[in-house]
Amino acid sequence: MSDRIPRRALVTGGRTGLGRAVCHRLVEGGLKVLATTRQELPAPEPTLRWLRCDLEAPGAPERLWGEVEAATGGEGVDLLVNNAGFGIFSPAAGPDAGDALRRQAEVLFHAPAALVRLALPGMMAKGRGWIVNVTSLAAEFPIPMMGGYAGAKAALCAWTAALEVELADSGIKLIDFRPGDYRTDFNQAMASISTDGSADPRAAAVWRRLEHHLANGPPPERAARDLWRALERGRGGVVRSGSFAQARLAPLLARLVPQRLVRRCQRAYYGL
Numbered sequence: 001m002s003d004r005i006p007r008r009a010l011v012t013g014g015r016t017g018l019g020r021a022v023c024h025r026l027v028e029g030g031l032k033v034l035a036t037t038r039q040e041l042p043a044p045e046p047t048l049r050w051l052r053c054d055l056e057a058p059g060a061p062e063r064l065w066g067e068v069e070a071a072t073g074g075e076g077v078d079l080l081v082n083n084a085g086f087g088i089f090s091p092a093a094g095p096d097a098g099d100a101l102r103r104q105a106e107v108l109f110h111a112p113a114a115l116v117r118l119a120l121p122g123m124m125a126k127g128r129g130w131i132v133n134v135t136s137l138a139a140e141f142p143i144p145m146m147g148g149y150a151g152a153k154a155a156l157c158a159w160t161a162a163l164e165v166e167l168a169d170s171g172i173k174l175i176d177f178r179p180g181d182y183r184t185d186f187n188q189a190m191a192s193i194s195t196d197g198s199a200d201p202r203a204a205a206v207w208r209r210l211e212h213h214l215a216n217g218p219p220p221e222r223a224a225r226d227l228w229r230a231l232e233r234g235r236g237g238v239v240r241s242g243s244f245a246q247a248r249l250a251p252l253l254a255r256l257v258p259q260r261l262v263r264r265c266q267r268a269y270y271g272l
């Protein structure tokens with residue numbers, strides 16, 4: 001195992017989707033992994049243990065960190081993967097929009113930031129560690145009717161960038177991991193907590209596109225492979241992962257053309 005690769009990881013939201021694939025890749029790579037879920041705890045494996053955590057509950061990051069400390073004999077982890085999250089489909093003028101904004105900010109920004117703050121002292125004392133914040137290409141290309149999701153992810157991107165500068169030369173590396181559409185349970189989870197927007201034809205058009213893009217996205221193992229490669233390279237920074245069109249072409253073109261045109265393309269992309 002390369003010296004660059006960490007030994008012990010905490011992955012939030014490891015039961016399904018990207019988190020599940022990342023946990024398996026890390027275990028394959030020889031790491032001991034602690035993973036979280038809100039559900040019944042799966043049976044532990046020799047190198048994969050489960051902790052229960054709902055990041056929306058008050059004080060959840062602190063309680064989780066206490067359990068991590070207990071499970072590792074006070075050692076903590078040298079890789080934190082802030083992966084857990086969900087989206088809320090909520091048109092900005094809808095009755096639930098305020099609640100959606102608050103919930104998205106809590107789980108996608110405040111909770112991961114709190115976990116980073118809890119993990120940092122131990123990493124700083126050792127002079128090494130990795131922090132991976134799973135954000136989204138939606139931070140660069142916001143999804144209509146999902147402004148709260150895009151906004152919270154963009155906040156996490158900016159905060160990660162600030163920390164990268166602040167912690168330069170500390171031995172701690174930060175990765176802003178930005179997936180495009182991946183074939184996971186993300187939309188099912190979103191549908192189960194969002195107001196039915198099918199009465200609004202614009203919302204229905206966007207939803208259909210979201211379903212199509214996710215169903216045709218690559219499998220989550222590809223994201224796990226990209227993250228593993230980034231760890232092996234030993235460099236922090238932004239890592240975009242997904243289809244060629246979403247993760248390579250779109251960000252490149254967006255740098256070359258006026259924002260006005262980018263937004264117009266987004267309208268077409270979502271059928272608006």
Ligand SMILES: NC(=O)c1ccc[n+]([C@@H]2O[C@H](COP(=O)([O-])OP(=O)(O)OC[C@H]3O[C@@H](n4cnc5c(N)ncnc54)[C@H](OP(=O)(O)O)[C@@H]3O)[C@@H](O)[C@H]2O)c1
Nearest residue numbers: 013015016017018037038054055084085181182184185186
């Ligand atoms: N799939 C995509 O296309 C895509 C694109 C860009 C970014 N992402 C991001 O990737 C991450 C993983 O998403 P996914 O696509 O793998 O979706 P997923 O299969 O629905 O996985 C989300 C995970 O987050 C956990 N979770 C959700 N709400 C939570 C809460 N309040 N507290 C603690 N854990 C919670 C869930 O755990 P339990 O149900 O086990 O509790 C679940 O395992 C998310 O941050 C998402 O925003 C996904």
